Amino acid sequence: MTAARPAAPAPAAPSRLAGTVTATQLVDLGVLAALCLLAVAGYETSFGGMDFLLAAVGGLVVGTGAALLGSLLRLGVLNTVLLALAAYFLLGTPFAMPGQGIAVVLPSLDSLAGLAIGAVYGWADLVTIAAPVEAPYYVAAVPYVATWLVSLVGGLLVLRWLPARRTVLRAAVLLIGPVLLYISGILLGTDEAFLAAVRGVAFGALALLWLAWRRSTGIEQGGADGRTLLRRAGGAAAVVGGAVVVGTVAGLAFAPTAAERFVLRDEIVPPFDAREFSSPLAGFRSYTKDLAEEPVLRVRGMQPGDVLRLASMDAYTGRLFTVAGPESAVDGGYAIVGETLPKPTLAELGSERHLEVESLAYHDVWLPTIGYGSQLRLIDDGTAGRAGDLRYNADAGTAVLTSGFQAGGSYALDARIQVQPDPDALADVPVARLELPPVDQLPDVVAAKAEEYAGDEESAIGRIRAIETGLKTNGFLSHGLASDSVASRAGHGADRLIELFTRSQMVGDEEQYAAAMALMVRQLGYPARVVMGFAPEVQEGAEEVEVRGEDVTAWVEVPFEGIGWVSFRPTPDQVDVPQEQTPRPKSEPQPQVRQPPRNESTDDELLTTVEIDDTEDEKRDHPFEVPAWVWVLAGSLGIPLAVVLLPLLFVTLAKRRRRARRLRERPDRSSAGAWDELVDRYAELGLEPPERATRRQTALALAGQSGEQGLAGAESLAALAAAVDRDVFEGRELDEEVATQRWTEADAVAAAATAAAGRVRRIVSRYRYSRRRKRGRRR
Template sequence: MSGPGIHRRGWSLVATTLAALCVGLAFRRVFESREVLLVTVLSAIVPTFVVAACSGGPKRFVVDAEQARATRPLWPSVVLSALAWLLVVSGTLFRDRAVGYVVPTPGGVRDIGAAVVNAPKSILTTVLPAPPDGELLVLVSVCVWVAAFASAELALRTATVSLPALPALLAVVVPVVLGVGGPGSNVPVMIAMIGAIGLLLLIRAPQRRPPMGTALVGAPIVVALACVAGLLGPDLPGTRDRRPPDLRDLVELPPPQRLTGISPLDRISAWLMSPDQPMFSVDGPSAPDRYWRLTVLDRYDGSSWYPVRDLRATAGRVPDSPDGRPAVLTSVVNHVTLRDLGDIWLPASDRPTGVDAPGLRLRVDPVSGVIASGSGLRSGTRYRIDARIPALDPDRLQYLPAAHDPANTVLPESDAVGRPIPALEALRAKAVLATSGSTFPYQQALRLAQWLRASPHRYDIAAVPGHSYRNLQFFLETSKEGTSEQFATAFAVMARTLNLPTRVVVGFSAGREGANGVHEVRSGDVLAWPEVEFEGVGWVPFFPTPGQATDTGAHKQAPEQKAPTSSTPAKPITRAEKDRQIAGQSRSGPAPDPATPVRSHRERTRWELFAAAGAGVGVVGYLVSAWLGPVLARRRRRRGGPREQVIGAWRQINEDLVGAGMRTSESLTVGDVADYGATRLPSEAADRLPGLAALVNDIAYGERTIDQADADAAWRDRAIVAGAVRRLDGRPRAHVRAGHRMRPSSVALVFRSPDRGRE
């Protein structure tokens, strides 16, 4: 029988089940691992048992592949597997719609079918990890079940070595594609998948290969390849900096979340006129130089700025910014209790990484990190928010180019009848004047903010609200008084005329610290500020509002954030101090980013380490194979019938005499080998060679009957010859013998089948 034998075909089910388990575990980036585990285990094991039962059990594994296809129809296995899947899914994911929590009702069957169809799109429109709802987890069950069922059937019905691995390889594509952008990494799962497939190939290897040699050498090779793939795969050239394809960019989002109430930017003046209205309280670290962001406004039509609207459902995770992030200065955890804030926006410190808000159906804008609720927020709502405070380094920012982001540089250039807008031209002229002499985007932004903060512009909570082109022109040319609404929006519009991508953020200052370290944030603490996007770092805040106090005593000024520096801790240099230095500098040309050569050196060092590790694995594997080759060859030659054992003893004597200096030419006859031994070995060993040589010739060319006694005698003769060779004075030196053992022909003995090359 060709192909896998009776036991190998049955043991293949172990490997196919492991591969199916890897398919389910690959969903770890889509769902929380603990939610996937039960569904994965049941969906991998149950169909395997169904296939084994339909095949008649282990006794049926003895049939040949062709006979199996002819005698066992496929449809009973398919039907039973489908029924078993319905029961498992109904009893685990749809229990509330099942009779006795197991048997699905007709309505439950329809719900399961609809969930299977809708799950992929629902996952693609959700920020990962997705909530562990049965309507979404059903996709895990389908992928794992199909992979396990198809692989098991192919393992029992076909004689091919690798075909049973194909269903799992195809099925794992689903979680890998859906998991793009999710937390964690699937590298460990892919290593396990490679190991499971390698095990399958070893189990189903053709029987002409020696099982022990295949197991001893093949298994370490499979493990080494899996580890090398896991180490090198994520760092292949172009993979680390290249964003993997994400189907979320192609899927049509649900209708935008409807925003309730008035835009927070339009409410700034009203809040400032009633400054003592409690907005929310913060329990946990809240430094006085940190601001609480409420929402981001990134679209401007010449009259108003509009909040972000591409909100996706989330279970609480906020994805990393797609346009880069600065280094993290610190991580903070806060508990926020809402008061009279209203609307749908949840305050957060900088860009959060996660939100735990029981009872709220959360939405997140993946680009800005803004968090919103699916409905209006009620007073008393409490949630936990985790955030990473960035370390903005002006020394690096000053040389970075602005990001290429046309959507955040666009401005309406003409009115409804197609005529140029005079107010926009006036704002552009003022922006050019304010940034005159600046040579880099960061310096341009600093000088623009400096110009707005300078006299005669003044902060006044009673200023006329509004941020249209005409409002901003009136603010800059006539009144020269405004709240942070006018200063922030004027900066954002003027910077866009300079081709700097900008957006406006509305938030609050830290508020007043009360009892037990709880900060009380009131309506008078509201503030707006602009942000500019830089290549490789993302959005950087600027603060053009003058530092004049309001009636509540809250100062509206730039946070004095400490910048990374080598100065002593006693006198840290703040970002504001460095910004003032950079804004006043004169430059004639660009300077290189100091982080670039360091990063390149690190990448080279990483690849050198990987190359050294790969070379080390190869050398160790070769040495182990060279040591195992003769040992395995000797064991194989002792197996088989008496005739095979006699020939094996003679071949072993050939190897021994090569170690004594005999040439290894294949043209030597049995008599030539015996003659060499007679001249090279002492008489005790040499006298045994002629009789054994005659016996080998009789086996090859005669009809002599060989029994086990002849085989045992041949191996006793071989032991005497080997002992004589070890005691030989004139045999080649140790390094010559070691070199012979290291030759590829000696290493090949690990894989050589017992009957290959017999005389």
């Protein structure tokens, strides 16, 4: 039976384009990009500006470009996604993190690692870092990966899925990605919305107009007359206009206030807990005894009267004052910050300061600050790489470097000083009502002394000043040194404060007096906190000052409405403690005994801290530790290599499995499998075999395409197709040698076609996987 002359090859399936993109599809991609930009603009409140738009636009360009290029090259969906992943890493550096790139545009190990880490962890950092978000550097990958993903998926739908049936319902599916992006801008933002009404109305209007245009395009293709088109277009425009008006009025009338706005950062507790570190006040005596004459800090930019603060402590456990945990901190706790620091909610700020702080012998997690900071930049090699470890409490004005601020580290701080009003100006100002953590184990004597010192004062400032004056005039200063006339025990637990008030004379230093005053003020019902810091003597015109351990100090702060936290200093100035006069007992003769050798060591020398060197134990526990740069290098190189090589490995294994399965068939089916393998090889080179055709029709179609594209081996296709048809349909038992010969002939034709194809085409074919479906063949 003579085979009929085949018709023209069947058109490509809807999932593939014939290497072209229509004007309608370009309009769809443009609308999708515009909606994404309107949606991602909501990130402005988190980043504090529009600089992130560069990363967002870059994500749109890379994602849409990958979808277009995959369609033009006739790549499958999987290969297009792999192409988009490679473009994400190779092209993302100038858009998302140019500061980490080589010559701004070329990817580096840091930028590649940032693009990978930011896509996974950047979302969590965006809701835990205080706005404006500036660190860690990889957080800029969040808008980049968001727009990249939405534009890639949307582009694939526009170019491959939407052309199958151009309906309004299918077009509406494309809006899911931009809508989710819009919602993410709300959830990852702050209480303050960014042009919410304008962006919402513009987003809705553009989406409705696009859907109306898509509907009119479908009507026009269906053959409607001009009058019908005009009438329906006018009706759509009226609906869109009405929706815009209603949306504008409703948005202005029912928009939630900042306090009612739901954002994730208000629901997530910051991960940092200051209670993980020891209270600075517990180590007060180590400065006055061990580091009294040793320079611990070098500070440039201080003015006479300035005081550095280390930490503000508002929780008392009965043993010590410490920083409250994040679940009870009324000031929001410590949040991750970039160089720009958030503003305090309660403070009257005055003059500005620009400090440069360098650690000499200081080593702790608490960064010395002044006033309330506006910018903090780690500038030394020892700290600059740890910007992501920086936490800041805006209302306390204190900062923490969780990895530790060690000797040699330095940073620059811009700040403004809290105005300290005249006491007379606070006579009619109420104390701010703040819910501080409850006090545990308050000694009765402290509560009694609070009422005694406050006396008959009626105003809040009068009662607080009375307590400050009572402590300052009735007590004496002693740091517990051997040179002091009266011993003074360290600590500020309940037992030590009881001792402070029950001895014949009040003796202590800033640690005890500040703790006692804060508890006494809290007993009166006012919020108060203890602040520890340094008060060096600064000469007029001095460019820098060395802060010594003896400059350590502590004071009390109480908040007043509309003014801020006002400082009080209850520590006495007088150090001459009166000696108690006790009668000397009458001496009695004692037998002479040999005395032991005299120990010349003083008490301070005997009371030394025993330090155990556990370095060797740590080395035994961890005999081998991989350096961090090895992990960064492995991740930076491994991710791109995995993106490129793993798909190639999977496709190669699948092709081998396909070939082995066809070879294992009985001889006649194995011969047919050789033909199917050849057709699959041609399809993987980019040719389009007919979906339903005989082998001879398929051979003619492939020969025609091969001639157009300059591929060799086409002249052998018809002969091989005829030979395989004889093997399959003659009805005789086929020898295995014949089947092997068909495989040899098919491999030769495929090898000739592959060799004639270009290098790029051969590389792309290795990532493609085609498989002939088992259909009934026509004779």
